Amino acid sequence: MKTYKHVNYLWDTQKADRLEGDEVGLLLYRSNILGADLRITNFGGGNTSCKVMDNDPLTGKEVEVMWIKGSGGDIGTLKKSGLAALYVDRLRSLETVYRGLAFEDEMVELFNHCIFDLSSKAPSIDTPLHGFLPFKHIDHLHPDAAIAIAAAKDGKQITEELFEGTIGWVDWQRPGFDLGLKLRACLAQNPGIRGIMLGSHGLFTWGYTSYDCYLNSLDVIEKCAEYLEKNYGKLKPVFSGEKIKSLNxxxxxxxxxxxxxxxxxxxxxxxxxxxxxxxxxxxxxxxxxxxxxxxxxxxxxxxxxxxxxxxxxxxxxxxxxxxxxxxxxxxxxxxxxxxxxxxxxxxxxxxxxxxxxxxxxxxxxxxxxxxxxxxxxxxxxxxxxxxxxxxxxxxxxxxxxxxxxxxxxxxxxxxxxxxxxxxxxxxxxxxMPAPKSLSGKIAMITGSAGGIGKAIAKKFLLEGACVLLNDKNEERLEQTKEEFAAIFGKDVIAAIPLDVTDQKQVEKAFATASLCFGGIDIIVNNAGLSISKTIEEHTQAEWDRLYDVLVKGQFLVTQVATTLLKIQSLGGDILNIVSKNALVSGPNNTGYGSAKGAQLHLSRLCAAELGPFKIRVNVVNPDAVISDSNIWAGGWAEGRAKAYGITVDELPGYYAKRTLLNEIILPIDIANACFAFVGGLLHKSTGNVLNVDGGISVAFVR
CATH class of the missing domain: 3.40.225 (L-fuculose-1-phosphate Aldolase)
Incomplete structure (x- = not known):
């Protein structure tokens, strides 16, 4: 094992040994560990290849095949499905029909006539750069240290002196067929070189085995980086020195x-x-x-x-x-x-x-x-x-x-x-695939670590949005973040604990959305709780808690959101998850029902005020969403069962039977209703109420 200071040596002999004899497997392994170090090449940058002998499926004869990263891939995450496989002799024979620089682009279509594995990826424009070099394993990388020399005014001279003639030089040229021919010519003029520097562009290195190629790449990059390090501040201060101080x-x-x-x-x-x-x-x-x-x-x-x-x-x-x-x-x-x-x-x-x-x-x-x-x-x-x-x-x-x-x-x-x-x-x-409905949009759903909120967050993520998760329950919030990161990736998810009754926490949540994603587009006021008691049994503390979370919470979140949305001047959506109970007068429900009524009217008032700013405010009214919901904790289920004279176990069936559609309402049903408002088809609608309750006639808006 070699020691490097400026690049990471990641070759694991045990892993590589298990791939012995599988040159394509070793190519993928080398590619992935090269791509894991951003000092070597960045996401989507560079390409790697190997040449192997294989049986031609048409003739049965042994032919040389080049496997190379296909168009649009990333070596750090490259899999075999991301490789293109081409007949080497056919690729090189294209030189006989090449008409010169003015006709570069037509050669890309001809690459398709050289494909060996018909299920492989489309070849990239860099294919001939690898194809016209004779080496079994080749790396084309974009390491900062090498490009710094390649982009220097005296880059060619520095390369010659630093590597004592063992690294060739080809002046800047757009990648394509002609550049592949120039690499071949450079090698012919400099036999025995270990690589080629492309002016302003990057580095080509090679080796007989995948490991030889890997070491050669690391050695060349390390030497470039050492040379730069010795010279920082030598001619002048870095970037001519500091002009201003950073804030803390x-x-x-x-x-x-x-x-x-x-x-x-x-x-x-x-x-x-x-x-x-x-x-x-x-x-x-x-x-x-x-x-x-x-x-x-x-x-x-x-x-x-x-x-x-x-x-x-x-x-x-x-x-x-x-x-x-x-x-x-x-x-x-x-x-x-x-x-x-x-x-x-x-x-x-x-x-x-x-x-x-x-x-x-x-x-x-x-x-x-x-x-x-x-x-x-x-x-x-x-x-x-x-x-x-x-x-x-x-x-x-x-x-x-x-x-x-x-x-x-x-x-x-x-x-x-x-x-x-x-x-x-x-x-x-x-x-490239067409963007999803919520691509480019940023959403914050309060109480998004369980039940309805989690379903909404997942739906929005599936439709392309970035989502700021938040919840008062920090343990459940962390579990949701990990779950969604595994499905959708870490880029599109951020999380922060949030008590919607605390203005400072609300402000911090929106600041986090701005810092992580640049701002906000969709706000869903979903955080809630429920208390079902007769008016005699209802305490003032319970009343205050209901109004603090449901009404004050919606007010605070909407207030801070409005300021941010106006700054962006892009319009936006505020969705409030209210309830059928905002419209229906039922027993044992004075606190919760009246708070929901306040939420509903607050939504109407905000819709009227914010319409001129293209900020839409709409309401989704669920009912009886039992699955994974916090609402059913804390005695609510028992209270409702008592009000209806049934057992808790009988509640789901009872709620379904009382609906016109005879349906149990699930969190995904509420999520779909939210998406209906923000997905683009209802961008001229505001102040609306959408009931998702299976059909309860007494809750019809009239």
Whole structure:
């Protein structure tokens, strides 16, 4: 086992030995451990391959087959289904029909004629880069340390001197068939080299075995990183030194949570975006530096970085101590900055477009830098926003390294445009699945760790939303968070304990939503309890508790939510889970029923007030949702059974029989009703009541 400082050595001999003889299995293993280290390559970045001998299913003869990461995959999570398998001889024979750089894109279609395994993934544009090299195992990676040298003005000379001629160099060129031929030519001119540096782009390394290839990759990256480390601060202070001081972490997070909804509102001018915030020390070192305003507008060098972070970030011209509570003043200061960015992007598009270029895409920034505070990224979903931030950290690392040993160079605007609006890239975007109904939306459901709240949260997650889980029961909240994270992934879920009667906790919950996701779109007031007693038996304490949780809780959550929704200027939905009891006068129900009546009318009042801001307020009225519900704890079931002269065990059947549809109501039924309001088809409806009770005529709204 070798020791490395700048990369993680993750090769497990026992695991690898179990794959002995399975070259494709070893390729997947190597890929996964390479992709596990963000210093080696980021999510979706780079590709790996191996060449094996296999029997041709048509002739039975032995042929050479290349297995390579397919289009759109990620080596860190790569499985065999994500690989493309091609006949090596057929791929190389395409050289006879290649018509030159002007006809690069037509070669991608011809890759399909080289496919060996018909069930494998579509080949990527990088396929010929691996195919024209003779090595059995090949890694193409985007390590920050290597790209820093590749993006340096003197990168070619530095590479030659650092590796004493054992690493070749190929100038920047967009990936494609011709670049594969250039890699082959570089190898022919430099026999015996161990890898090739691609100008401004990345690194190719190889080996006879998967392990040899892995070690070669790590050794080259380690050497690049050691070289950079020795030179940091040698020519000049990193990024020319610190221009401003960061706020302390508590202040940074508070400020980020306040401004995130403002930024999200502007970034969502074309479609709802989800945000991510990071105050990583590498980010702060950059955004607080003298070189920020020189380097950031230059953009990134590596195509993988650029495609996810856009032509350049928006540097927020806002004092780190700006009063963020003066919302109108804040909006007036930030609005012209976004307008200037959008104009810059439209000018970039118009000056670089070709006759067949795809239509201009969203002109808003992906990356927003706030000196003294950190970095915000906004994208169509949380994972994409997080990955964009990670890629920008990679770009910062590259700029830092290049500036330490030479001077940083970025892709020219035309080259960047030709990648961003590449017809093949556009085709890849068009093949992506259509967004789900709640993609880009952020929801908070109070009491979301059990029963109705949990069902609503799950439904919204299934439909593409990010969800802030909360509950007073912390143990159940943690269990729900773990359960949902296992199903939907950690990106789309955040959780915070919440007592809706505590204003500070409510404010903290919304601040958490802003910090984790950039803001909020859907609020479901679901937290509740129930007490069923005769008016003589009902205590004042019980009365106060019912009104505190149901009425005051709904008021506090709605009040804080309204402020945030108005800041975003994107409209939004407030759903209140009320009850059939808001409309029906039944026995032993004075406290609960009257509190539910107050909730219902509070909903109507809010709908009337918030309509001009495109904030919809609607009500779902359940009845008798027994499954996994807190409402049935604390004596409610016994109280209702007593009121109806039956046993607790008879309640489900009793409730079903009294409905017009003779149905038992489940939490998922309430969740579906909530989705009906927020899923997009009822965006012109507010002030409505939707009964989900199986049909109880006395509860009809009239």
């Amino acid at each position: 972490q508590e202040e940074r997070l508070e400020r980020a949570s306040k401004i995130a909804p403002v930024l999200r509102g502007f970034c969502s001018s074309e479609r709802h975006m989800v945000g991510h915030f990071s105050d990583d020390q590498r980010i702060l070192e950059f955004v607080n530096s003298h070189d920020l305003t020189r380097l950031a507008p230059m953009g990134t060098s590596c195509p993988d970085h650029f495609l996810r972070t856009k032509i350049q970030p928006l540097i927020l011209d806002l004092d780190k101590n700006e009063n963020l509570d003066q919302k109108e003043v804040l909006l007036d200061k930030i609005r012209p900055q976004f307008e200037a960015y959008r104009k810059m992007y439209r000018d970039y598009y118009e000056s670089c477009k070709h006759g067949n270029s795809p239509a201009i895409r969203d002109a808003n920034p992906v990356i927003i830098l706030y000196p003294g505070v950190g970095l915000f990224s906004f994208a169509k979903d949380k994972q994409t926003a997080r990955v964009a931030a990670e890629f920008y950290v990679n770009a910062i690392n590259v700029m830092k390294g290049a500036e330490a040993v030479s001077s940083y160079t970025s892709l020219p605007h035309q080259e960047a445009f030709d990648i961003e609006y590449w017809l093949l890239e556009e085709a890849k975007l068009q093949r």
